[in-house]
Amino acid sequence: MQLGFVINDMSTEQENYTTIRLARTAVNRGHRVALVGLGGFIYDANDTVRAHAHVPAASHYESDAELLAELQGEQASTERISIEELDVLMLRSDPADEVEERPWAPTSGLLFAHLAALRGVIVLNDPTHLAHASNKTYFQHFPEEVRPATCITMDRDEIKSFINAQGGHGVIKPLQGSGGQGVFVVNPESASNLNQMIDAVIRDGYAIVQEYLPRAADGDLRLLTLNGRPLMVDGTCACIRRYNESGDARSNISAGGKYELVTPDADALRLAGIVAPKLMRDGMYLAGLDIVGDKMMEINVDTPGGLNMIEDLSGLPFSAHIIADLERKVRLRDHYKRSLTNTELAMM
Known part of the structure; x- marks a missing residue:
């Protein structure tokens, strides 16, 4: 199998990234792997995507x-490859990292991903629907019962009105963002700083304001899904509890949070079951569900992470399970002589 990974840029990759773990696992299973930065695509003069x-x-x-x-060493070099010769192209770039310096990059990457899919490459997650999921408004298309009360606006008075209606509590964060960046937790004691919090978020665009879930003080769950269902190996779910003991309200690992392997409770599994149909319909092959109590805070469909941490804690081969599943999809594509659509293959 020839497997490609689209990343932001090789210089920004880190060894604890899920992408690197998947790439290493694929190489060790005998597959040819290529990593492509968002600025590395070429539409050749002979109509070939390279x-x-x-x-x-x-x-x-x-x-x-x-x-x-x-890959990052002084002797590292790049090869000019044909994207059309890949069997699978996994889209693993984070659009939030490109907002300031390279706003053109995520859109360009999706355009080339579309071209690859049209030429028979299995592209995951499905680029057609991923284009509509590049910010947190995607989450609002899921059933209301899984979501906390939410307001999306750039209007300061609207934000304040929402916070007041929630008894002075709430969470303010940028509509486009990840890793806990620019997230503020509001309570009656911090009300004097509300204007500064709002300004810090809306200076870069729309703010998403949500009700504060008290159980967030105990952290959140990151539950990985594959083909729309909880990722599971030998009866163990790919799930960690993320928490922060420093007083920081953010539990994101990138924001200094800690983590432990846990078994998802009944609430988490119920939420996963509710969101599964839309994930399947949209071809969201690999996703990360962020859950607090009986509500879901976010669904990460761009670069769901945590796989390496879950694998190291459990000792179970989750990454090998994913690569084996990709091998299966390639066989299905070939059995049906490439007549199946990309979205169909994404969730089979």
Whole structure:
């Protein structure tokens, strides 16, 4: 199998990223892997989609760090590859990282992903629907019962009115963002700083304001789904509890949060069951559900992370399970002589 990963840029990849773990697992299973930055695509003069890609040179790597060191090393070089010769292209770039410096990048990456899908490459997550899921408004299309009360606006008075209606409590964050960046928790004690919080968020665009869920003080769950269902190996779900003991309200790992392997409770599994049909319909092959109590805070469909942490804590081969599932999809595509649509293959 020839497997490509679309990333923001090789220079910004880190060894604890899910993408690097999946790439190493694929190489170690005997597959050819290529990593393509958002600025590396080419539409050739002969109507071929190509890219400048980083291609691992070895056939086996003992650690994620070893693979990344090679790809980012002084001797690293890129190869000019044909995207159309790939079997699978996984879209693993984070659009939130491009908002300020390269706002053109996420859209351009999706355009080339569309071209690849039209040429028979299995593109995951499905680029047609991923284009509509690039910010947190995507979450508002899921059933109301899974979501906290939410307001999306740039109007300061609307934000204040929403916070007041919630008894002075709420969470304010940018509509486009990830990793807990620009997230503010409002309570009656912090009301004097509300204007500054609002200004800090809306200076870059729309704000999303949500009700505060008290159980968030205990952290949240990150539950990974595959083909619309909880990712599971040997009876264990790919699920961690993220929490922060420093007093920071954010539990994101990138914001200093800690994590532990947990079994999702009945509320989490019920929520996963409710959102599954839309994830399947939209071809959201790999997703990360962020859950607090009986509500879902976010659904990450761009770069769901945590796989390496879950795998290291459990000792179970979740990444190998995903790569094996991709191998299965390629076989299905070939059995049906490429007559299945990309969205169909994404969730089979």
